[in-house]
Amino acid sequence: MRRRRRQQTPATEPDLPITPMLDMSFQLMAFFILTFRPVPTEGQLALVLPDAGNTAPSFASPLEEKPDAYVATVSPTGGVPSDITLLKDGELEPKTFKMTAGNQSQAMNDFYKALGEIIREKKTAKGPLPKLEIQFGDEVRYQFVIKMLDDAKLAGFEKISPNLLGKTPPKKPLAP
Amino acid sequence: MSVPANHDKAAEPNLTPMLDMVLQLVMFFMLCANFIAEETNAMVKLPDASAARILDKNTGQTIFINLTYPGKDKFGVDQPKTLTFNAGVRKVACGNSLQLQTELENQYKLDETRAQKKPEDRAEWEAGRARSIVILRADQRHDYKEINEILAACRAAGYRDIQLRAIQLKN
Numbered sequence: 001m002r003r004r005r006r007q008q009t010p011a012t013e014p015d016l017p018i019t020p021m022l023d024m025s026f027q028l029m030a031f032f033i034l035t036f037r038p039v040p041t042e043g044q045l046a047l048v049l050p051d052a053g054n055t056a057p058s059f060a061s062p063l064e065e066k067p068d069a070y071v072a073t074v075s076p077t078g079g080v081p082s083d084i085t086l087l088k089d090g091e092l093e094p095k096t097f098k099m100t101a102g103n104q105s106q107a108m109n110d111f112y113k114a115l116g117e118i119i120r121e122k123k124t125a126k127g128p129l130p131k132l133e134i135q136f137g138d139e140v141r142y143q144f145v146i147k148m149l150d151d152a153k154l155a156g157f158e159k160i161s162p163n164l165l166g167k168t169p170p171k172k173p174l175a176p
Numbered sequence: 177m178s179v180p181a182n183h184d185k186a187a188e189p190n191l192t193p194m195l196d197m198v199l200q201l202v203m204f205f206m207l208c209a210n211f212i213a214e215e216t217n218a219m220v221k222l223p224d225a226s227a228a229r230i231l232d233k234n235t236g237q238t239i240f241i242n243l244t245y246p247g248k249d250k251f252g253v254d255q256p257k258t259l260t261f262n263a264g265v266r267k268v269a270c271g272n273s274l275q276l277q278t279e280l281e282n283q284y285k286l287d288e289t290r291a292q293k294k295p296e297d298r299a300e301w302e303a304g305r306a307r308s309i310v311i312l313r314a315d316q317r318h319d320y321k322e323i324n325e326i327l328a329a330c331r332a333a334g335y336r337d338i339q340l341r342a343i344q345l346k347n
Contacts, residue, residue: 018192019191022191022194022195022198025202028202029201029202029205032202032205038208041230041344042222042230043228043229043231043341043343044230044231044311044339044340044341044342045229046338046339047339048337049327049335049337050331139319139321142223142317142319142323143317146223146316149225149227149340153225153227154226154227164320164324
């Protein structure tokens with residue numbers, strides 16, 4: 001029997017065309033670079049909405065010290081900035097931070113310092129942290145609302161409630 | 177001087193490492209691409225705040241309320257003011273704050289039903305917790321009057337803890 005001799009073929013190396021793949025990859029990369037827009041980090045400011053009507057009964061012990069309550073107001077009208085007032089619950093005369101077209105940032109800085117001072121005093125006295133309600137007028141820009149809430153948070157207030165100016169029912173005088 | 181025998185072979189650059197690197201770059205840009213999340217709205221220009229904190233991932237159900245400002249979009253087309261309620265799979269375009277309040281009330285009932293199933297959740301519910309977290313994404317150009325209408329709707333529905341979303345400023 002005659003043995004067939006296997007014909008030897010030269011070994012061919014597989015040739016993968018890299019160039020078109022690279023072209024396509026560059027196009028993809030160009031697309032993603034052009035459409036790339038880094039997303040700014042979004043965060044939250046936590047707030048507690050004020051009660052709609054009467055305040056709920058407090059379960060705190062009568063021996064426990066009640067936290068102080070402060071009310072700040074701001075209400076620009078027709079683009080004219082108004083003063084910021086800060087009133088402690090039980091006091092009659094509010095602190096006023098004069099705000100004119102030129103010194104808005106100065107008034108905001110003074111307001112921020114006053115809030116920081118309140119928190120510092122409370123921490124020194126080791127009392128409960130005070131609550132703050134900020135009442136805004138109809139025309140206050142939301143950016144300004146956030147700025148005031150931001151300042152209050154940075155100063156150290158934890159319980160902050162936003163409200164519409166004039167919506168808080170007036171307190172009835174105590175019966176003699 | 178003798179010349180090597182393989183002098184006629186064409187010099188070819190090795191493209192494979194280059195391709196590897198380009199593919200890695202493509203991968204990076206694909207992963208970092210700005211995919212707009214369903215619950216958020218890119219039309220809302222958020223205000224800035226330094227004290228804004230990132231929401232904990234382990235929080236429960238969240239409700240997103242988006243309030244856009246009327247104006248032109250990036251293609252120059254006029255867009256009206258929109259108010260949308262988004263809680264998981266439920267996404268509703270609300271015409272006004274009353275409609276939003278209805279949606280919030282429905283969600284509040286759902287929260288209550290969910291909390292009644294387990295005794296520990298029931299105790300949390302009684303203590304004023306175990307409710308969905310309401311996140312308000314409102315455009316910075318709005319007046320407070322419009323924001324207050326939304327906050328009033330949340331309060332009327334039973335939600336008192338509200339998170340106002342803002343762009344986090346680096347200190």
